[in-house]
Amino acid sequence: MNLHEYQAKDLLRRHGVKSPAGQLARSSDEAAEAARKLGGTRWAVKAQIHAGLRQDAGGVQFCDTPEAVAAAAAKLLGSRLVTPQTGAKGKLVRSVYVEQAVAYERELYLAALVNRSAGRVALIAAREGGNDIEARLAAAPEQMLSLVIDPETGVTEAEAGRLAGELGLAGAAAEQAVGVMRALDKAFTTFDASLIEINPLAVTAAGDLLALDVKMVLDDNAQFRHADLAALRDEDEIDPAELEAQRYNLNYVHLEGNIGVMVNGAGLALATVDLLKEQGGEPADFMDVRPEATRAQITHGFKLLLRNPAVTAILVNIYGGGILRCDTVAEGIAAACKEAGLNVPLIVRAAGTNGELARKILMSQGIPVTFAQTLAQAAAKVVEAGGRKAA
């Protein structure tokens, strides 16, 4: 679950990580009112969307009067912001965060994430923060500082002190950095995060550390123990088809092509998409049916493919396994075709448990299906039926 900047800052504040005083606004009047209430002489007006790299796209505006804050908010609210992370259509701005602008001397980078090879949470830090951090660290990995955390102790004073020193901090700033690092670790664990990124983490002349921007992602698998955080979920930020798929327990990612794809299992789904692309096809989606999917869930998933106007052919690749059987999938598809109508070629490859039964079910229900024996045949047939991508 992705959080907005203002939500992430609120959660970090609970653990003592400071950020500039700010307030959410959903209209230009609210924005001006927020600026007056916050006080000060300069404010940042920041579009709240689930995507990074907002500043260069005009999503962060600095203003010197409440009137200018109102004007900036009016311009942002209701507009679509396009950043390198939003896709070409951009994201609709529904709210802005008005924040006191602060003067500072340095910008650091500090994040907590799961280091998979260590199987532990790690802090990642760099002496210079900023928008290009990922590219810079990829080009110069020696600039990336890392602290892998023992889950039984958490970040210790000594470890955090060492990392603060490596960041070039001393005195009050180093002391605050130790607090921020330990708080970040605590917040990560408390909220079951999978990523918390503070970029930049500003150092003021007085040695205060302030989180100027925060990106936070929570682990969906741990939501059962965080009923209090459920309200932070912003469904407006999720693709409507993907949101519907989530309700039916399907992993669905909307893509830009024309071949609708339904596969069981992420690895096989990735492989199927790879093969389609190699044969000149363009997948319209990535849909991974989970092993315990029910017939009804499959019907809903298949209707998502049928409803996508870009789809000119559909490929179903099911390897019936220990849990999911091909006949369950066939019954789900047949029901979807009956309810919503099938107007595009459908290619089905049903292998493994009850594959033969699946073919019988689809044929006996009169669904016009082209069957394929192997993955390669299935991919070739659907690309043929749906057409290759425009040259």
Add this chain to the structure above:
Amino acid sequence: MAILIDSDTRVICQGFTGAQATYHMERAIAYGTKVVGGVVPGKGGRGHLGLPVFDTVAEAREATGATASAVFVPPRNAAAAIIESIDADIEFMVCVTERVPVLDMVRVKRRLEGSGTRLVGPNSQGIMVPGRCKIGVMPAHLERPGKVGIVSRSASLTSEVIEQISAQRLGQSASIGIGGDPVHGMGFVDCLKLFFADPDTECVVLLGEIGGSDEEEAAAFLAANPAPKPVVAYVAGLHAPTERRMGHAGTVNVFGQGDAAGKIKALRAAGVAIAASPAEIGLTVRQAARA
């Protein structure tokens, strides 16, 4: 003895009386796995599938001599169940449970350090030694006993590859699902070591996917320790959009690491035969096994 398990391995099931566990343990027993009982807190003393049920792993181990466990416990209690088995000195575990919180697995991984327990999973289809035994949820139909060892992050892709390998009239010594989660028990390197040491395995197939660093670690291991047997790999997700979650919790790119092209490049440089297309994995194995 095959790797990790054999038809003599005494297996218990945690979460034994649940629907999924019942279904799969019945099939495991029919396949030849020596299932000796189950553990369900609060249901000790009952029977299930003609086998005894215990309240704790320690009691089950004491009474049955079990050395392996299959974990079918729901996500919220899965980590506690695994840790209970680590504390009871169970030697080998398969955790089938999907959607275990990643920080729970961080705690489990810490407890595994220095213990005598090996874990595959979570989100694993388990392990199968064709014709002899299996622990997990993998289907049994197209596998054949033979000399190809398979280690995989994905269950359905493993079925696909078993079909392709069997179509080449080659069989499998064992197939292991290490699971697709970001933090998990045994990795590719652990399994490569076992297959290399196994006299019944002549060729190893590694099925990877985008995200994480298991493939890169396998490549580094093979670069430093030349493989005594041919290794074939396929890495899924070459054409997946970056920065998106594609099914598994483990397949998210962070910092540009873990993309398929990088993994393939590293594996190829380490002497691994790469299957260019997912439709050609069986063929690549046939060619490598012959070479």
